[in-house]
Amino acid sequence: MNDMTDLQPPPAPAPTTSILFVDDQTNLLQGLQRSLRGMRNEWTMRFASSGKEALAMLDMAPADVVVTDMRMPEMNGAELLSEIRARFPDTVRIILSGEFDQQTGLKALESTHQFLSKPCDSHQLIDAIRRSAQRRELLSNATVRQIVLSLDALPSLPEVYTRLLDLLQGTDAPSKEIAALIESDIGLFSKTLQVANSSFFAMSRQVTSGLQAVNMLGLDVIRGLVLSHGIQQNFQARLDARIIEGLWQSAMTIATLASALARRLDLPLAVQTETFTASLLRDVGQLVFLSIERRYIDILDAHRNDFETLLGRETSTFGTTHADVGAYLLGLWNLPDVIVETAAFHHQPSRSPVRQKGALAMVHVAGALSAVAAGQKNPLDQAYLREAGLPADLGFWQAALLASGV
Numbered sequence: 001m002n003d004m005t006d007l008q009p010p011p012a013p014a015p016t017t018s019i020l021f022v023d024d025q026t027n028l029l030q031g032l033q034r035s036l037r038g039m040r041n042e043w044t045m046r047f048a049s050s051g052k053e054a055l056a057m058l059d060m061a062p063a064d065v066v067v068t069d070m071r072m073p074e075m076n077g078a079e080l081l082s083e084i085r086a087r088f089p090d091t092v093r094i095i096l097s098g099e100f101d102q103q104t105g106l107k108a109l110e111s112t113h114q115f116l117s118k119p120c121d122s123h124q125l126i127d128a129i130r131r132s133a134q135r136r137e138l139l140s141n142a143t144v145r146q147i148v149l150s151l152d153a154l155p156s157l158p159e160v161y162t163r164l165l166d167l168l169q170g171t172d173a174p175s176k177e178i179a180a181l182i183e184s185d186i187g188l189f190s191k192t193l194q195v196a197n198s199s200f201f202a203m204s205r206q207v208t209s210g211l212q213a214v215n216m217l218g219l220d221v222i223r224g225l226v227l228s229h230g231i232q233q234n235f236q237a238r239l240d241a242r243i244i245e246g247l248w249q250s251a252m253t254i255a256t257l258a259s260a261l262a263r264r265l266d267l268p269l270a271v272q273t274e275t276f277t278a279s280l281l282r283d284v285g286q287l288v289f290l291s292i293e294r295r296y297i298d299i300l301d302a303h304r305n306d307f308e309t310l311l312g313r314e315t316s317t318f319g320t321t322h323a324d325v326g327a328y329l330l331g332l333w334n335l336p337d338v339i340v341e342t343a344a345f346h347h348q349p350s351r352s353p354v355r356q357k358g359a360l361a362m363v364h365v366a367g368a369l370s371a372v373a374a375g376q377k378n379p380l381d382q383a384y385l386r387e388a389g390l391p392a393d394l395g396f397w398q399a400a401l402l403a404s405g406v
Helices: 026-035 051-060 077-087 102-111 122-139 142-149 159-167 175-183 186-196 210-217 219-234 241-264 269-281 284-292 296-303 307-318 322-332 337-345 359-373 382-387 394-404
Strands: 017-022 043-048 065-068 092-097 114-117
Touching: 017 051, 017 122, 026 043, 043 051, 051 065, 051 077, 065 077, 065 122, 077 092, 077 102, 092 122, 114 122, 122 322, 122 337, 142 284, 142 322, 159 175, 159 219, 175 186, 175 210, 175 219, 186 210, 186 219, 186 241, 210 219, 219 241, 219 269, 219 284, 241 269, 241 284, 241 359, 241 394, 269 337, 269 359, 284 296, 284 322, 296 307, 307 322, 322 337, 337 359, 359 382, 359 394
Parallel strands: 017 043, 017 065, 065 092, 092 114
Antiparallel strands: none
8 A cells, every 4th residue: 555656646548539630831730739739638649741641641540530731732632531531431521721712612522521711729620620520420320320221222412402512613603593403393492482481581572583582591591401402302202291391390490490599699690501501400310210110200299399208219219319310311421510410419419529609509499499389398408508608598598589589
């Protein structure tokens, strides 16, 4: 007992996430090393000064996450991440660059999970990497993977959405062509008009054309609508149209509530549009469950607003929840972290590695308000809301929604 080694503190836990940073500017890599020094117990960090060096390092030891600059000689960031996607598909790919605009982002969209603009403070970068590591963990869940693979055919990114992305590749966003794409699909057109004429957007005159809707809603909202509709269309052959319509109306209710709260709190416009899209896609995992087990509709109807019971019944039936399955599918399609995160944690936001005033919080609160309105107990994750710097009192959110006019 007199041995001084007995008094030594336990060793620090080994780092659990490996990160590779790539930038041709040595001084920027050195700055990253200094600013992220505090993460050494959580991350193993390596640094490369070119795409070629990065690939050589990955050949020796793959990384969980790669963070790269966009503008580099010989091989730019988009080309590097495209190669990494082909050779190391499980690696999460992030662009951190001062060379960043909408057109650049579209060119790199297929191979990049997230874009960050320089200058980027260390807290923002740490949050982004933690989210990315969480995405990788979700995609490695064997139970969830087996659920998705049990479908007759693995759902692909909707064709109508890929056609929209093709239209957005041009220098100028072609509003007329996008409007024509929307109007060519009667289901998509009707949903777009429903959103454009909803109380949330509160237009002084009725929106009756695709072009009016595109100009009024903006491309980010249109992108979310097209994606949500396309996903539902992918499952239409497997499911009764009334079930799909019911899920759409439920998603629209949450999207309207959550977006109204984001606007009431005066959150940035980008957060408001992210909230809208994330709301529409939050329950995509329910489409998967309905496709593989028709009796799931009985579970859903019985516990739609009792989230705790619903998640418990799902786990006992499938071994996982619609939240995890939805996040897996959205992650598989390379959608932004905020969309994947909201699908994964909208019922239990404290499971998220990040605390912030964003889409996840707004969608969670909207779901809680909807549940309480349906006579269920208050499911607000008050600890998460406090840690995110938001009010945790149900009355505050009910008053905020009332004041929003929705």
